[in-house]
Amino acid sequence: MKFDIKKFLKVNISQKDRVIRVIVAIFLLIGFYNGDFHNWILALIALALLATAWFRFCPAYLVANFDSNKLQPPVGS
Secondary structure (H helix, E strand, O other), rough: OOOOHHHOOOOOOOHHHHHHHHHHHHHHHHHHHHHOOOOOHHHHHHHHHHHHHHHHOEEEEEEHHOHHHHHHHOOOO
């Protein structure tokens, strides 16, 4: 089995998807800070959402062979 680095580094998250991920992460972080600090799972989920939004790559999308970026037309056209 050959590892394809170009497929791994391909952007697979659209702009809408990024915005939704950031908004959900903000709400999760607010819930974390306003609630008990023992609810650290909210912070971990929020950090994962922020990381995938920042890098525009979601490993779950790669496994599922899904690409929300191709649903939008190119910016230049």
